[in-house]
Amino acid sequence: MNGNSLQAPPYDNLITSSSEVSVRHRTRSMKIPVKVTTIFDRTIDGFAVGAAVFIAYLILSVTAAIILRGLRVGVIWLFETTEYSLLWLTFLGAAWVLRGEGHVKMDLLLTRLSPRAEAILNTITSIIGAIICLTLTWFGVKVTWDNFQTGYFLHTPKAPPIYPILIIIPVGSFLLFIQFLRRTRRYLRNWRVSSDREQKLNP
Numbered sequence: 267m268n269g270n271s272l273q274a275p276p277y278d279n280l281i282t283s284s285s286e287v288s289v290r291h292r293t294r295s296m297k298i299p300v301k302v303t304t305i306f307d308r309t310i311d312g313f314a315v316g317a318a319v320f321i322a323y324l325i326l327s328v329t330a331a332i333i334l335r336g337l338r339v340g341v342i343w344l345f346e347t348t349e350y351s352l353l354w355l356t357f358l359g360a361a362w363v364l365r366g367e368g369h370v371k372m373d374l375l376l377t378r379l380s381p382r383a384e385a386i387l388n389t390i391t392s393i394i395g396a397i398i399c400l401t402l403t404w405f406g407v408k409v410t411w412d413n414f415q416t417g418y419f420l421h422t423p424k425a426p427p428i429y430p431i432l433i434i435i436p437v438g439s440f441l442l443f444i445q446f447l448r449r450t451r452r453y454l455r456n457w458r459v460s461s462d463r464e465q466k467l468n469p
Contacts, residue, residue: 310361310441317359320351327351342423350431357438361445382460388453396446399439406436 327348331341363369376384414429 306441306444307365310365310445313358313438313441314362317355317362320355320358324348324351324355346422346424353431354434357434360438361441364442364445364449380460382457385453385457385460389450389457392446392450392453396443396450399443399446402439403436403443406432406439410436 327344331344331348334341334344376387379387410429410432413427413432418428419425420428420431
């Protein structure tokens with residue numbers, strides 16, 4: 267028997283092959299969060315488009331209501347649908363606006379803070395926002411489901427069922443909850459980076 271056939275494979279090759287397996291495993295594990303993030307971003311982008319559609323409808327419906335009222339034509343249903351549109355466009359676009367940091371901020375306070383203090387404050391507000399949105403999601407699902415089971419109708423001229431109108435509250439609140447979690451993660455990372463910089467500048 268040839269003695270070379272009994273030799274173990276080089277140790278460097280074992281290290282290389284094991285490292286390649288590890289890299290492949292990490293790459294595969296990273297693909298799932300990336301896909302989930304992409305799906306979520308596309309979802310809130312689609313919801314933002316829906317909010318824009320409602321805004322366009324509001325502009326057209328209010329304009330039409332003014333014109334028709336001048337002509338003494340009944341437009342009660344237009345005012346009713348604009349009320350529902352306001353609710354829907356708010357919750358459709360809220361997560362998209364939060365992703366772009368478009369909500370109201372106290373810039374006068376934030377500009378006076380250090381990067382580390384600003385990251386800490388934004389982390390705290392993001393956690394509070396996530397808790398509020400999760401609570402709103404829970405109660406929104408409960409109220410919507412109760413109205414669906416009871417078949418409750420609004421006491422308005424069109425008398426629509428209320429659950430299709432309310433369902434956007436838990437859906438939009440849940441998207442806001444997820445976006446607040448993403449915001450918390452981002453500012454926690456900024457907090458650590460700012461702390462490391464301060465330690466390097468002030469050893």
